[in-house]
Structures are given as C-alpha cells and as structure tokens.
Amino acid sequence: MAFPLGLGLYLLFTARRAHSAPGEEPPRPERPPGPLIWLHAAPEQPGGHGALAELVRRLRALRPGLTVLISAKGDSHWPEGSRVVPPPPETLPDIHAFVSHWRPDLAVLSGASLPPALIHETDRCGVPIYLVDAVPPPPGRRPRFPGVVRALLSRLAAILARDAEAGRGLRRLGAAPARLDIAGKMQEEPAVLPYVEAEREALAGLARSRPVWLAAGLPEVEEAAVIAAHHAALRLAHRLLLIVVPEDPERGPALAARVEAEQGWTVALRSADEEPGEECQAYVADTEGELGLWYRLASISYMGGSLQGAGSTRSPYEPAALGSAIIHGPRPGDHAGAYERLVEARATRELRVPGDLGEALSDLIAPDRAALIAHNAWEASTAGAEVTERVAALLLAALDERAPAEEES
Structure with a gap:
C-alpha cells in the first residue's frame, strides 16, 4: 500500500534501528484454532x-x-x-x-x-x-x-x-x-465483590444503626493517620465505628494492641471471632476475602495506601459499586484511571495530606453528603461498564461480519 512521504520517512528511520537478532526470540506457541x-x-x-x-x-x-x-x-x-x-x-x-x-x-x-x-x-x-x-x-x-x-x-x-x-x-x-x-x-476494572448475606445481617444487627466507616487495605505507615481521624470524628459522632482491613492480615493483632494501648478504645479482632458490640470503637477485620462485606456495612471508605503508602492498595470501583462514599489521597497506585474518572465525576473526597483525613471524615458523617458522593461514584462506575459492554459487542459483530468473507475467500 502506498503511503505519504512523512510515514515513509518514519518507517525508513525505524527500519534502521536494531531489533531482535535471529534466534534470540523464543519460539512462539502454536496459534489456537478458531x-x-x-x-x-x-x-x-x-x-x-x-x-x-x-x-x-x-x-x-x-x-x-x-x-x-x-x-x-x-x-x-x-x-x-x-x-x-x-x-x-x-x-x-x-x-x-x-x-x-x-x-x-x-x-x-x-x-x-x-x-x-x-x-x-x-x-x-x-x-x-x-x-x-x-x-x-x-x-x-x-x-x-x-x-x-x-x-x-x-x-x-x-x-x-x-x-x-x-x-x-x-x-x-x-x-x-x-x-x-x-x-x-x-470501565477500568470489575467492581462488585462477593459477600455472605447472613454475615452482613448479623453484623448490621450488632452495629444497631451506628455510623460505620472503613479503612480498606491499610498499610502500617498510615495507621496513625486513621487512628487520629477516628479520634477527631468521635467528638462529633460518639457511636462511630471504625472497621480496619490491614494491608497485611498478619498485622491485625499488633494493630489491635496498638489502638487499645494508645487510645484506650475497645477493639474487636475478626480473626479471634470477636464481635463489634455496642461498646466497640474499632473492629480490626484481619481476614481475607471479605471486603465485599465491609464495603456494604460502611457508608464511608478510606482507600488505604493512597496518602502515605506506595499507592492505593484497592480499586475505588469496589466501594463505588456498593454505595460507600470514597475518601482517598493523591497516590492512586495501579488504579490511576479509575480515580481519574471518579474525581472528574465529583464522586470522591480527595485529600492532600494525612491531617485532612479527620476533617473529611467528620464532614461525610452527615448522611446526605456521603450519599451524594456515593451516588455520583455509582453512576460513574456503572456508565463505564455499559461502555465496555458496547465496545465488546461491536468487536464481536465485526468479527462475525469478517468470518463469512474469509470463508468465501
């Protein structure tokens, strides 16, 4: 096929670059049928x-x-x-x-x-x-x-x-x-995480309509910021319950001991089969595979790792799909596209420094403010899923249209 001078010059230029020497590239696997x-x-x-x-x-x-x-x-x-x-x-x-x-x-x-x-x-x-x-x-x-x-x-x-x-x-x-x-x-990533409804009902009953917020995938370096934020928010909502999912589940017992020693709070530990009763201020959920449950219980979710860690340890689409308002810092980690979409939709509360976490949490305790952010996040995430579905359908339709032509040729 003929091509313009500019493209021809570019291809000539790149053709002179060194590429993989013969025999260095491993043999390719056989093409599958179909x-x-x-x-x-x-x-x-x-x-x-x-x-x-x-x-x-x-x-x-x-x-x-x-x-x-x-x-x-x-x-x-x-x-x-x-x-x-x-x-x-x-x-x-x-x-x-x-x-x-x-x-x-x-x-x-x-x-x-x-x-x-x-x-x-x-x-x-x-x-x-x-x-x-x-x-x-x-x-x-x-x-x-x-x-x-x-x-x-x-x-x-x-x-x-x-x-x-x-x-x-x-x-x-x-x-x-x-x-x-x-x-x-x-949409950048899948959203809805599984959970056990019986567990949700039991824990919701224990919480007894208390406001609940979650720190999801929390690294050790951010524990102090979350503890300080909860301490500040308790002045406005003394029945507020914090659920912490440590980035490393093995950190659970040490984190629970730290919170009890530093704050004097009553702390329950999930791995020890303890329950977050009425007197509990913090619940350390140090088990794996249950984030779908915690997002459903918490009206507010802080995305761990996004303030002082190596980057957000979890996708913000997870809480967005389950109606939890999102708080996060400036470090998106591997989820930059997802955060960009939600920030554009005014579907998160973005922080700059750890000290902002307490203020943001205290503000979102008001149900109407958390509900607005959660609604915006749900709309933004589900719209992306619909687009992905349409693109996939278009590609498959093009594939089907191409198949008869190939058979005739």
Whole structure:
C-alpha cells in the first residue's frame, strides 16, 4: 500500500534501528484454532491497562472459547486464563512475522496508542484495526514527520472515542468522521465483590444503626493517620465505628494492641471471632476475602495506601459499586484511571495530606453528603461498564461480519 512521504520517512528511520537478532526470540506457541482477536497493550498507557483487562473479560463472557491474544510488557494483572505474549518490536519485519504467525481476525489498540509500524504493517496484512477508548496522542508522543498521524488514523477500521472532546481532537488530527464514534470511557476494572448475606445481617444487627466507616487495605505507615481521624470524628459522632482491613492480615493483632494501648478504645479482632458490640470503637477485620462485606456495612471508605503508602492498595470501583462514599489521597497506585474518572465525576473526597483525613471524615458523617458522593461514584462506575459492554459487542459483530468473507475467500 502506498503511503505519504512523512510515514515513509518514519518507517525508513525505524527500519534502521536494531531489533531482535535471529534466534534470540523464543519460539512462539502454536496459534489456537478458531477466531482470534489481537489486543495490543501500549507500555505507556496512562492509568495502566485496567480498561483493556475488563474488555477481555467482557469479550470472553459474551463469546466463550474466543481467543484473545494480548501483546504486553510488564506484569499488569490480566484476567485468569489470558494468553499474553511479548509485543513485537516496532519494525516492519518483526511485526510482519508476528501477524503472519498469529493471523488475527481483528487488532485492537486503545487510548492514545498509534504505533506507526504496527498500524501500517497490520493493515497491509489485511487485518482490520480498531482504536477503542480513544484520545488524541499528546504532542510529545506524536511522530515528528509530517502527515504521519493523519495517515495512521486513515488506516483504522473504526475509532471509538472516549468523549466528545477526544472526538474533536481526533478529527482535527485527520480522523474521518465516518469512522469515528463517541462511545464513552470504558470501565477500568470489575467492581462488585462477593459477600455472605447472613454475615452482613448479623453484623448490621450488632452495629444497631451506628455510623460505620472503613479503612480498606491499610498499610502500617498510615495507621496513625486513621487512628487520629477516628479520634477527631468521635467528638462529633460518639457511636462511630471504625472497621480496619490491614494491608497485611498478619498485622491485625499488633494493630489491635496498638489502638487499645494508645487510645484506650475497645477493639474487636475478626480473626479471634470477636464481635463489634455496642461498646466497640474499632473492629480490626484481619481476614481475607471479605471486603465485599465491609464495603456494604460502611457508608464511608478510606482507600488505604493512597496518602502515605506506595499507592492505593484497592480499586475505588469496589466501594463505588456498593454505595460507600470514597475518601482517598493523591497516590492512586495501579488504579490511576479509575480515580481519574471518579474525581472528574465529583464522586470522591480527595485529600492532600494525612491531617485532612479527620476533617473529611467528620464532614461525610452527615448522611446526605456521603450519599451524594456515593451516588455520583455509582453512576460513574456503572456508565463505564455499559461502555465496555458496547465496545465488546461491536468487536464481536465485526468479527462475525469478517468470518463469512474469509470463508468465501
């Protein structure tokens, strides 16, 4: 296929770069039979690959047995059973060899990812390419050769923009309106965690309509901030109950002892089968796999690790799906995309320093304020799930349309 001078110069430039020497790349596994969708995860994807991981889940749920091939670097958390392979180097021979081996029926890119050699060679091999959750590449990540972005956009079968602003930006860069649709922003991660209803009823009965807040995935470095925040909030709501889920469950007994020694509070320990009775001020839930239960009991959830830790240890979509208002700090960890969406929707209370936690908690004890944030978070998270479902359905429809043509040929 002929291509503009700018794209030709870019491809010539990249072709001169060194790529994997013959024999160094491990042999590729055999291509599985049946339809195959190739999903390329750009290593620089902002906010990680949570949206793509959820798209994989929806594709496989809607079409059991479908092979979704993921080319990705790093240790992103892909759905169980995913077929993940190293991405091909950005050179025409490497990409041609990759596409010739795997023979994908469709290729999927996401976000601002427009790898020139990959798009050109995949299109030349006759594989339709879809750009989902699409946004314009920032100026610093666009090829410097003239006309390259316009040429790449023209080779895409469809562009599903994240929002109207992204759609306008892509049209300015040369995306054809006939191939561009405003699909919405996909959901980054699955949301609803399981729980045991009998346990919820029993604990709700023990709480007896007390206000409850949760510190989820709390690292040791943030324990002092949570204790101080609870101490401050107790002045306004003396029946307030704190539930703490330590990041490390083995930290539970030591944390309970610390709180009792420093504050003189009555503390119950989940691993010791103790119950949060009327006199209990703090409940250390040092067991695993029960966060769905604690989110359902707590009207407010602080996301541990987001203030002083290495980053939020849990996804904010977990409390968002269960009606708990979210408090968090400036460190999103692996969940940057999810926090970005919720902050834009005014669906969280964001903190800057640990001392802000007590003030935010005291403010959200008012049921109407917590309910507004929780409602906004639920709407933002469920809207993303609907978008992901629509994108998956569109890709499967394109796959079905392609199958008869391949059989005839």
